[in-house]
Amino acid sequence: xxxxxxxxxxxxxxxxxxxxxxxxxxxRGWRTVPGLALTSLIxxxxxxxxxxxxxxxxxxxxxxxxxxxxxxxxQTLRQRFSVTDAHxxxxx
Amino acid sequence: MSTAGQxxxxxxLIGAGCFGAIIGWYVYYINRYRKADVQLSDLxxxxxxxxxxxxxxxFPTGTDLFGAYGIGLAVGxxxxxxxxxxxxxxxxxxxADWFLDGRRKLPDGTIFVPQVGTPTAGGTAMxxxxxxxxxxx
Numbered sequence: 001x002x003x004x005x006x007x008x009x010x011x012x013x014x015x016x017x018x019x020x021x022x023x024x025x026x027x028r029g030w031r032t033v034p035g036l037a038l039t040s041l042i043x044x045x046x047x048x049x050x051x052x053x054x055x056x057x058x059x060x061x062x063x064x065x066x067x068x069x070x071x072x073x074x075q076t077l078r079q080r081f082s083v084t085d086a087h088x089x090x091x092x
Numbered sequence: 093m094s095t096a097g098q099x100x101x102x103x104x105l106i107g108a109g110c111f112g113a114i115i116g117w118y119v120y121y122i123n124r125y126r127k128a129d130v131q132l133s134d135l136x137x138x139x140x141x142x143x144x145x146x147x148x149x150x151f152p153t154g155t156d157l158f159g160a161y162g163i164g165l166a167v168g169x170x171x172x173x174x175x176x177x178x179x180x181x182x183x184x185x186x187x188a189d190w191f192l193d194g195r196r197k198l199p200d201g202t203i204f205v206p207q208v209g210t211p212t213a214g215g216t217a218m219x220x221x222x223x224x225x226x227x228x229x
Contacts, residue, residue, distance in 0.1 A: 002156075002159065003156045003159030003160065003163075004155060004156065004158050004159045005159070006159045006162060006163055007151075007158045007159035007160065007161055007162025007163060008162060009162065009166075010112070010161075010162030010163045010164070010165050010166035010167075011142060011143055011162045011165060011166075013166045013169075013170070014116060014119065014142060014165055014166055014169045014170075015142070017169070017170075017173075018119075018123065018138060021123065035135065036135065039135040039136065039138075039139055042136075042139055043139050043142075043143045046143065046148055047143075050152065074191075074192065077188055077189060077191060077192050078192060080188070080189075081187070081188070081189035081192070
């Protein structure tokens with residue numbers, strides 16, 4: 001595995017974790033979800049350009065893994081401590 | 093500047109890794125103290141910080157320098173998270189639910205739940221939403 005691919009994995013892990021923080025807090029989905037997808041594409045574009053499909057696969061796989069882990073962790077905490085949306089803030 | 097055809101020295105790799113670690117640490121820090129809901133401008137800023145043109149000019153994608161930067165970025169980012177987990181674990185005033193909305197135990201024993209728009213001393217784990225005023229439970 002090339003070190004450049006490891007770099008794509010690292011960036012993907014960070015980006016996926018940041019996306020995961022939106023779990024339960026996407027209030028205007030019609031605007032937020034496309035925005036998140038667009039910004040992910042912007043971040044992925046240079047990786048695809050320079051590293052090809054392998055870099056994209058590494059970035060996407062790492063991002064998905066980190067996003068999934070973060071979402072699962074937050075949902076586990078929410079159930080464990082019975083934290084509801086009302087506690088976390090009002091939706092607008 | 094190193095290109096894909098050049099190999100970077102060990103010192104350059106260490107420097108790129110440390111630079112990435114600082115950026116990763118700071119990205120977590122910025123998100124922790126963000127007071128409002130996620131905005132597109134926030135995401136654009138984060139993209140600019142972790143993978144923008146300035147970063148790619150310094151560490152072109154496909155080079156070993158970018159690899160070192162990306163690894164350092166993840167180490168710094170998740171290192172901050174690990175430190176938070178350790179500090180919350182050893183503290184008697186915080187439990188893991190602090191990671192959800194920043195709630196904590198006050199000196200008088202009551203539980204303070206930060207609300208939207210209320211700046212919280214110490215922030216939250218990851219930019220929790222808050223209501224206009226704080227509240228006790």
